[in-house]
Amino acid sequence: MIGNRRTKRLKTAGVYLGLIAFSAVLLFPFLWMISTSLKPDHEVFTQVPRWIPQEPTLDNYRNLLTRTSYPTYFRNSILVSVITTLAAVVIASFAGYSLSRFRFRGRRGVGILILVVQMFPAVLLVIPLFTLMQQLGLLNTHLSLIIAYGTFALPFSTWMLKGYFDTIPTALEESALIDGCTRTQALRQIVLPLAAPGLVTVALFSFVLAWQEYLFALAFTRTEPMRTLTVGLALMQGQHGRISWGEIMAGAFIACIPAVLIFTFLQRYLVQGFTQGAVKG
Amino acid sequence: MLSQRQRSKLLPYIYLLPCLILIAAILLYPVLVGIYTSLLDRDMYTMEGVFVGLRNFRRLADEPVFLLALGNTLWWTGTVVAGQYVLGLMLALLLNEDVRGRFVFRALILVPWVVPLAVAAVAWKWIYAEYYGILNHILRSLGIIRHNVAWLANHETAMWSVIAVGIWKGIPFVAIVLLAALQSIPREEYEAAMIDGAGNLQSFIHITLPNLRGISFIVIVLTTIWNFNQFDLTHILTRGGPGNATQLLSTYTYQLFFSAFQFSFAAAVAVVMLVVLMCLTVIYVRRII
Amino acid sequence: MSGRRTLRPWLVLLAGLGLSLPMQAAAQTTVDFFHMTWIPDMIQTIDDAVEHFEQENPGIRIQQTRVSWTDAPAQLMTSIMGGAAPDIAQANTTMLAQFRAIGAYADVTDAIPAELRESFLPAALAVVQRPDGRIDGYPSEGATWAFFYRQDLFEEAGLEGPPETWDEFVDAALALTKDTTGDGAIDQFGFGHPVQAENAVEYWASWMQMAGSPVVRFEDDRWVSDLDSPEALEGTQFMVDLVQEHGVMPATIVDMDWEDVTNGFIFGNFAMMWNGGWVVGVIQDRATELEGQWAGFLPPAAEGREPVARGFPTTFHVMQAGRNQEAATQFLNFFYSEGRGNGLTYADELALAANVFNWTDDYLEFAQETYAEELQPFVEAVEISVPLPMSPAWQQFAELYARSAVQDMLQGRRPVEETLQQLHERLNALHAR
Incomplete structure (x- = not known):
């Protein structure tokens, strides 16, 4: 002992x-x-x-928040990232559920296609997507970024959730379906709570993806009020001369806070008890 | 109106529809444009471009950098993916332990993943700096090195230094995904094993690893794809230098496309990357779907 | 039943998306203006100019897009190809040549007021003038590069004053290269200049220009490489010898950018350096303890040649694909003629905010009179400065072949003569396209 x-x-x-x-x-x-x-x-x-x-x-922080557009960049990034996250989680849940639960023609093809399309270097996607956004009249809008990021997040999110759904026994839903639930109700009320750790991961992933992205943010947004954090920070680095590294580092530090904070709150859904309870209940 | 039966037949497609529409428009369409471009002679002078078949692919042989970058890319991808996975798994196991303060650690370790890469890369440059870098300072005071090492300037150390940053960047993601998977392993399985007299190692091999298999496949396939295409880290840290020591296919494509504006040739390199990646991953993917 | 329930998250999404759409601008002429300023005072100058201009021209709105230096060519190309080209774009020299070659810039020869055109310095005119003599840009703020030396280290080594020729320069550098800590490794090098990333090719080109090679020539209506000339070889060999033969510059220089080299200079790792004029302000800010211990000087001259410095303006261009060329020209002419009422134009203020030059003779006079003592060598450099090679293929060549070749030559991994010959062929192959 x-x-x-x-x-x-x-x-x-x-x-x-x-x-x-x-x-x-x-x-x-x-x-x-x-x-x-x-x-x-x-x-x-x-x-x-x-x-x-x-x-x-603390001058660097003071200057950053009062003399630069950093607060605007920050707000824009929050807006874009939050909406991207919601969109990606919802769309990927349905897609992942479909790949996990149904056996239908083209299933494997779809699964592989989703993976393969992200194997192309992003730099080649910039001009076609820029042209597309320009034709849709979406240049210099946050919507263009949300559409792009939401889509970029889908391959991982869909596969991740498919993987989670695979580990959840089908018996529960089946009995619910017999009780008269629709598929969508079964997904929402039974499967999703059980997949909470997967949803948390996917949400965090989508958020960080949108939060971090630079290449497309630079191309799609143009005016200062529309710019996001990564672009703003990159523009502060300039070419040469008096670069205020203190301010840039302060900006990067503040930029880490939202994701860490969000995860601090979300991580209780990573805990086993949540799913266990649902399984038993 | 559709019958119940027809509806349930359509349901899987309906669920997939939003995902597929977005992927088709935002990812598949530009990829197809890219593949088509690789068959043209489009560059900054001929923005329309005419069809030249496989000429761009034949040109790959004339560019010694291409093969070099391909080798570097395989080296980079292999070591970074392996490093991220092994260390990420270790971290996930630690974070899964029932100790006080684990919530704090779980949140803190996210930082490398969420910190803006362009700025973090600058911090790494300073850490690696030859004369005033803190890494040399620490190693010197510990007596590990006698003279300063120019980590990013020597052919022998540049690639490993960049790889270290690549691994650093990816550990949190792998750890969090695996942690989520670890959390969904029913505790009863471990308890049953304990009663059967299984030790920690045995439980790990017989319960943890098999339960992580599905997720691990996905994680490894995806990190392979992402790291194979990762360009901004090397682009910022070394621009492929010294010489071509850290030149990757991804940075090479970027230079071809956005500095040289050789659109079609860049697209040809990208198509080769696509094919190589498909060879690397599709074998695995077929096993998990 | 279930359909309505699943709709709810979509509604939330749509509402969110709606919020993120910008307000539609009122119907008036909007001039899209791409520029690369990042220093707060420069941004303020442009903001003020725009506000002033919009007040005087209520029908025109200037919409600014700030782009980063490194991404500017990619941004501009994306915009052009995507059908959303700006009306005005700022360029650096290598980018200028590239976009000029595809006809991206409008001819503004007749739109620039004669008085303004005549005030452009010859070095600036060389940049904005096409081979056919037409002008397609406005020279804007731009730096010059010169040498720096540490007077305290010079005294320590028993040297007087900065070297004026290449021979004197090598002798001084040798005398300044030493192991100050006695640990068997050299920690004070005679000289250093940035070789990281794009710096590699820029400084290499300058070495060749100092040795008398034009690097590229425009002949019989086309660009040809001059890399096979004895002058190009002389300049390249001299640069490589600093590392390989004399050991006065470390081989690890290949990973140093302007800031690393500046730090090395401040910390005494480099007794001399070659760097841009903006570094003067940086040293003054960061190394107050070095005050009076350092100075700039004009680049030493190659044997039997006049000294040559690197320097060039950035440029503003009215874009051919822009929709509002007239309004764009109107704004640029305003920018170069109006100001805040202190005798300086907005274009002048922009240069002043960056501690560099506006490339007009008025401004040169102003700089000679008002710039601090430490900056005077950089003012002098304006008159002997040469821009980077203006060949449209230079940017491609630099990025794809020359950067790695220069770094490899400096590290002794590739032989100089053979490599130059290969580079010469590569460059001409790009010219042939």
Whole structure:
């Protein structure tokens, strides 16, 4: 018994050690970015690297939020990413469910097509899609980005949800169908709650995809009020001259917050209890 | 009106319809345009272009960079995908442990995935910098190196340095997806195994891994596709240099298309990429659908 | 039944999409204006000019699109091919040549007021004038490049004043290259210049220009490579020798951009460097402790030649595919003639905000009188400056072949003569298209 407790404690210690090691490596550049964001310009580069600024300052944050269009970029990115996420989750749920539950002609073809279309380098898609958006009159709208990102998120989301649905026993839905539920009701009321971890993953994925995208955001949006974060940050880097790295790093730091925050709230749906409860209930 | 039967026959297609319409318009259509372009001689001078058949593909042999970039791309994709998967799995297992504070760790480790890449790449450049970079500083003070290493400037280290950033970037995604899968393994399976006297390792091999198989296939196929096409990281960090040491097919295509405006030739390289990727992945895909 | 329920998320989506659509502009002429400014004072200058112009011309609206330097060619090409070309676009030199070759720029020879046209410096006119003599652009703000040296390190090495010829330059660089910490590795190099990414080709071209090669020539109505000339070889060999023969520039320079080299200069890793005029302000901001310890100087001259500097304006162009050429020209003429009432035009203010030059003789005079002492070598450089090669194939050539070749030559991985010959053939093959 005592030995058992000791192994358990040792294991916990090992887990913490592992988690701390991973976090240290994964957060290393990020901490450097935060450190830079708190430095005045003349401290950004020093001969001996300095983690703690000698004269820490919040000027970079103040300038970023008051003297640049950063708040606009941020708002636009939130708008685009949230709507993209909703769209991708809804559309992929239906598509993934279809691939998982039905045996129909062309099923395998569709599954493979969805994967294959994203194997082409994105740079070749820019001009045809730009032309398309121009013809649809969608240039310089957020809608153009939402349509594009929502679609880019579909291959992963559809496959991911198909994979999740595959692991959920069909018995539950079948009894619900016999009880008079429609398919859509069965999907919404029985399957989706059980696939919560998958939905969370897909939502997070779509959000981050939209949040991070640069190439198409640069092409499709044109005026300052429509620009998104990645484009805004890239434009701040300019070509040469007095680039305010502190402000850019501050901007990148703030840009990390929404996704981390969203995931903090969403991750309880990753927990087993949620699905277990539903299975039993 | 459709009968109940007809409706249920149509249902799978109806569910797929929004997805398929979007994919057809936003992904399939430009891909087809791209494939068609690869058969023309379209460049900045001839924006319309005339049909030249496979001439662009024959030209690939004249460009030594192409083969070099193909080799680099396979090297890059293989190591990055393997690194992301193995480390991501390890991290997922750790995050799945029932320890206090795991929620904090789960949220924090997302950062490499969500941080704007263009800025993170700059931070990495500084970390790798020869004279004032913090990596050399740390390694020197630990006594691991005597002299500064120019990580991104040496042929021997440049590719590995870029690969490290590629792995760093992808670990959180793999970890979160696998964590979600780990969470959906019924606890009863482990409990039953425990009663049968199975150790941690045995449970891992006989319960965890088989349960992760489906998701792992998807993750590996997708990370292969994405990393094969990943261009911005290398584009920002090295632009393919020193020389062509870190030149990938993706960066090469980008340069051909958006700097040289050799649209058709770029499209030909892209078609080759598509074919190579299909060979790499479709074998797996057929097994899981 | 179920149909109505599933509709709900769609309605939410549609509502969201509706919100994100922009307001439709009122019916008037809209001039799409692509530019690459990023410094807050430059952005402000353009905003002010636009506001001022719109007040005076109520029928015209200027819609600004800021594009990043690195992505500008891709952006412009995408817009042209997608049928949404801007009316005015800013260009850097290599991009200019590329787009000029496909007829993207409108001829503005007769639209530019004679007085303005005559004020363009010869080096600027060389950029905006096509081989047939027609003008298709307005020279705008642009930098010059010159050398920098650390006076304290020079004194330490017993050197007086900056070198004026290539021979003196190599001697000085040798004397300045040393291992200051005694750990067996050289940590102070005599010289450095950026070789990362596009810098590789830009500086290489300048070395050849200093040795007397035009790099590309326009002959019999077509562009030909000059890379097979003895001058091109001399310049290239000199550059490679700095690393391979003399060891005064580190082989790891291939991963350094202008900022890395500037940092190396500030930290004493480079006793001399070649860099752009904007670096003056950067050193002043970041290295106050170095005040009075450094200065700029004109590039040393190759044997038996006059010194040559790199320098060129960026340019504004009225686009051929734009729909409002007249209004576009009107705005540009306004931009080059009106101002905030302090004697400077908006075009002047734009250059001033970036600490560079507007390439007119008025502005040169203004810079000579008002620019700080440290910037004067860069003002001098204006008059001996040469733009990057203006061949339409240069950008392609640089990106696809030359960047890697230059880096490989510097690292001793490819022989100079043979590589130059190969590059010469590549460049001419691109010219033949």
